[in-house]
Each structure stands twice: as C-alpha cells, then as structure tokens.
Amino acid sequence: MSKVVRSSKSRELAEKALEKKPALGEDIDIAKYASTAAEHVYQEKPSELPTEDKAQLMKVGITLDDASQRSGTFVQMDRSVVHSSASEEGVEVLAITRALEKYDWLQDYWWHAVSVDQDKFTAHAEIDLQNGYFIRALPGAKVVYPVQACLYLAHKNFAQKVHNIIIAEEGSELHIITGCATHPMNASGLHIGISEFYIKRGAKVTFTMIHNWAPEIEVRPRSGAILEEDAVFLSNYVCMKPVRSLQMYPVARCIGERAIVRFNTILVALPGCTLDTGSRVLLNAKGSRAEIVARTITTGGTIISRGHIAGSAPEVKGHLECRGLILSERGIIHAIPELRGEVAGVDLSHEAAVGKIAEEEVEYLMSRGLSRDAATAMIVRGFLHVDIEGLPPELAEELRRAVEISEKELF
Numbered sequence: 001m002s003k004v005v006r007s008s009k010s011r012e013l014a015e016k017a018l019e020k021k022p023a024l025g026e027d028i029d030i031a032k033y034a035s036t037a038a039e040h041v042y043q044e045k046p047s048e049l050p051t052e053d054k055a056q057l058m059k060v061g062i063t064l065d066d067a068s069q070r071s072g073t074f075v076q077m078d079r080s081v082v083h084s085s086a087s088e089e090g091v092e093v094l095a096i097t098r099a100l101e102k103y104d105w106l107q108d109y110w111w112h113a114v115s116v117d118q119d120k121f122t123a124h125a126e127i128d129l130q131n132g133y134f135i136r137a138l139p140g141a142k143v144v145y146p147v148q149a150c151l152y153l154a155h156k157n158f159a160q161k162v163h164n165i166i167i168a169e170e171g172s173e174l175h176i177i178t179g180c181a182t183h184p185m186n187a188s189g190l191h192i193g194i195s196e197f198y199i200k201r202g203a204k205v206t207f208t209m210i211h212n213w214a215p216e217i218e219v220r221p222r223s224g225a226i227l228e229e230d231a232v233f234l235s236n237y238v239c240m241k242p243v244r245s246l247q248m249y250p251v252a253r254c255i256g257e258r259a260i261v262r263f264n265t266i267l268v269a270l271p272g273c274t275l276d277t278g279s280r281v282l283l284n285a286k287g288s289r290a291e292i293v294a295r296t297i298t299t300g301g302t303i304i305s306r307g308h309i310a311g312s313a314p315e316v317k318g319h320l321e322c323r324g325l326i327l328s329e330r331g332i333i334h335a336i337p338e339l340r341g342e343v344a345g346v347d348l349s350h351e352a353a354v355g356k357i358a359e360e361e362v363e364y365l366m367s368r369g370l371s372r373d374a375a376t377a378m379i380v381r382g383f384l385h386v387d388i389e390g391l392p393p394e395l396a397e398e399l400r401r402a403v404e405i406s407e408k409e410l411f
Helices: 006-014 050-060 098-102 103-110 122-129 359-367 373-382 392-411
Strands: 072-077 080-086 091-095 131-137 147-153 158-168 171-182 189-199 204-212 217-227 231-241 245-248 253-254 260-269 276-282 291-299 303-310 317-326 332-341 346-353
Touching: 006 122, 050 147, 050 171, 050 303, 072 131, 080 091, 080 245, 091 098, 091 147, 091 189, 098 103, 098 131, 098 158, 103 131, 122 158, 122 189, 122 217, 131 147, 147 158, 147 189, 158 171, 158 204, 171 189, 189 204, 189 231, 204 359, 204 373, 217 231, 217 260, 231 276, 260 276, 276 291, 291 303, 291 332, 291 373, 303 346, 317 332, 359 373, 373 392
Parallel strands: 072 147, 131 158, 147 171, 158 189, 171 204, 189 217, 204 231, 217 245, 217 253, 231 260, 245 276, 253 276, 260 291, 276 303, 291 317, 303 332, 317 346
Antiparallel strands: 072 080, 091 131
C-alpha cells in the first residue's frame, strides 16, 4: 500500500483516544486480533475471484460474475483492495488511499462527519488505516444502477480497519449497496468501519448495507452523515445472520433546510449474539425531516434498539418506530427511543412495542391448513416487511432477495 500523508492533528487526537472506551455497549480487546495478513492479488476482472468467496458475496447482494447492472464495484479482502472500478459516467469508485493521493481537497472531509477521537475504534482506524472506499457522484449526475462495495474478512482472527467516504455532489443521485461478509472457514475476527457521508444541496443518497458475518466476528461501525439544503439520505441496514457482537449508532446531521433522513433497520439476534444498534438524527435546519424505523427479532440473543431524534429548528418533523418480537424464552429486546425538542414548532413522535407472536394469529393460520412452524414463519415474514420508499427497482430486488435468503436459513 502506498504511503498517504494525512493530517498530523488527526493522528495526535487518535493517539490520545487509543484507550478511550466506547460510550455505548461492551468493550473489546483489540490487541487479541492480528493487524497483518497476507496480501490478496488485485483482479482486473472481479469475476476471477475464488468461487467460494463470490458465493458469500452473493448473499449480501454483491454480484461479480455479471456486473452489467452496477455502475461501479469495490471489493476489499482483509487489507487488500482486490478490485475497484466505475462503469457509468458521473461516478467515481476508488480505494480511499488512492483518492487521498488524487485529491488534496479530500483532507477537508477527513473526520468531519465522524470524530477521530470518538473512541478507541475510531482511533485505531486512523493510526492503522487499511484502506476502504471512496465513492463520489459528480454534480448533477443521476446514477442509474447502484454502486456495489464489499468489505470481506478472509484471514482468521484479523482486525480489519477501514475508512470510507461517500460524497454526493450538488444535484446528484447515488445508490449504493454494500455487503460485509467473511470467508466460510473464518472463525473469528474484528471489523472496524468508519463511513462518512456528505450529501450536498439537492442531492440524494440511498445506502443499503447487508451484513453476513459469522458467530465469532465482532463488528464496530462508526458512521456519520451531513446533509445540506434539500438533500435526502435513505439508509437501510439488514443483519439476520449470526455475529458475536455488533455495536453501531450512526448520526445524521441536517444542516440545510428541508433535508430528509430515513433509517430503516431489520435485525435478527440468534443465540449468542449481542446487537447494540440504533440511529440518531439531528434536525438543525428549518423544515428538515427524519424517520427511524426498526424491526427486531430475537431467537435467543440480545438486542438493544436505540433511536434518537432531536429538533433544534422550527418546522422540523420526526417519527421514531421500534417494534420487536421475542421468539425465545432467553431472548432480550431493550428498546430505547428518545426525542428532544429545543424550540417551539417541532413535531416529534415515537412508538415502541416489544412482545411475542399472538397465539390467536398462529391458531387462525393453522385453521387454514398451515403447520405451527409454517404459521409462525409467515407471521415473522410479514413483521419483517418494511416498506422502504425511494429504492430503485434493482436495489429493491437485491434487498428483497437478501432478506429472503436469510429467512429461509432462519426458519
């Protein structure tokens, strides 16, 4: 990897925060994970990656054999960028180290939406940067097909640390599907992912993330978004596969009037899993809007579902919805909805519900000829359905397919 010179101030702040524990959730001993791994060969044609790896990526919506309906592709395995390309005019897809070399101005975005000293995970991502992706839609570009990006753990017990920056320039439209996965034989590992979104005036970003980790993988994403006037950010997150622990709390800041943010989350916690997730939106500009919707299911694991909307400007509106199903006597769901209004004229609301499947619903479906298991599966499928507005047809189909695959394995 080429040497990239970054701000000395960022490194100084990171070094001071190396031992700073996360504000939420459990801590992790990063030292128990390896920070080096063998380099993977760059592939001009992503279809030439190993078949078993491509099969894993297919489960999170990443298609490498036929990328004709993708405007760009980025794949990183451990520390190595194994493919990066853009096939549609108006979009850039680069390794973040390459982008930092190419654009001096990118330093102005570095650690602006996420604080480098937020905790020790952000600190490690700065001090031991292992690449990540840079995706940019040029001014006025309306990208037809989604960009696909994958961060893949292949080496056993490896700590992957990446920094991603996404920029939608003024008046542009960008759709991204990103999948995170592990090699089938990978038993353990750590993923630290920093993602910064900059959505300029009148731009729109749809970001769909699908996780397919493994039972002993620990995941620590740290994400932030900044929205200017009339910008739109739609974020969809799906995690229905086993993972030892996940802790994420993305924050979107609406600094421009009439900006819109929607977070949609689908979670399933299997036995042994701890998922501490949520979303936070700061409505700091007049007329900005936010919606946070979470559907959570536990079959024996623990879910902490957080949501926070704060309004500090007039005529803002926000709604937070968290619904959870407990399908096991040992499962736990802890819903934590928060609203904060700081000026007159804000309109904020929330609803939260946690419970079990109603027996009368199961019995009704059984009376129609279904077995108990089939009736339960049908109810759960209906519960997990979230009406996500604004997805292009290609992306909506990928999301539907990924959820369907996970449902079949779940039931």
